[in-house]
Amino acid sequence: MQKRQTNTMKGFTIIEVVLVLAIAGLIFLMVFIALPALQRSQRDTQRRDDMSRLMSAITAYQSNNNGKIPTDATSKNTLVNNYLTTGGDTFVDPDGNNYEVQTPISISAEKTQISSGTTFEGSGHKVYIMINAKCKDGSEGVVSYKKGNRNYAVLYKLEGAGIYCGDNS
Numbered sequence: 001m002q003k004r005q006t007n008t009m010k011g012f013t014i015i016e017v018v019l020v021l022a023i024a025g026l027i028f029l030m031v032f033i034a035l036p037a038l039q040r041s042q043r044d045t046q047r048r049d050d051m052s053r054l055m056s057a058i059t060a061y062q063s064n065n066n067g068k069i070p071t072d073a074t075s076k077n078t079l080v081n082n083y084l085t086t087g088g089d090t091f092v093d094p095d096g097n098n099y100e101v102q103t104p105i106s107i108s109a110e111k112t113q114i115s116s117g118t119t120f121e122g123s124g125h126k127v128y129i130m131i132n133a134k135c136k137d138g139s140e141g142v143v144s145y146k147k148g149n150r151n152y153a154v155l156y157k158l159e160g161a162g163i164y165c166g167d168n169s
Helices: 014-064 073-084
Strands: 126-131 133-135 143-145 152-157 163-167
Touching (some): 014 073, 014 152, 014 163, 133 163
Parallel strands (some): 133 152
Antiparallel strands (some): 152 163
16 A cells, blocks of 8 residues: 655645734734823823822921921922932932922912813912912812811922822812
């Protein structure tokens, strides 16, 4: 009996190779599109944490200074140097730039609401402290009047979208 030779070649066809490369390309594309948004979100989370830290420092400053909120350059420097950057800590934005703590803005009962659009045009890394203020429920970056000089709100424009608003009430 004569043996039959079967010629079976092992390997992939060109269509299979192209299909695998196309799928791999789509996966890489999705990762590279999602990565900047994820990084932006992580930086905004760090900024929210920094603003919470600032609010804790303001509360500590108030307890040591008869309930006053730092209003001038000297007291703002004291706040940053003695309450935020002690023990080698830093108070800088995740992109490496320093935060600029702005002189507090006092709102009155006549001006019961300040919207974020007018306050934050081109704000950069400015942190706003609003006296007699509280954050409006369910709205980022909008503060309303709350009687009492010990009441304050902290506002900061986030990179991704929106404005962080935190208050002590």
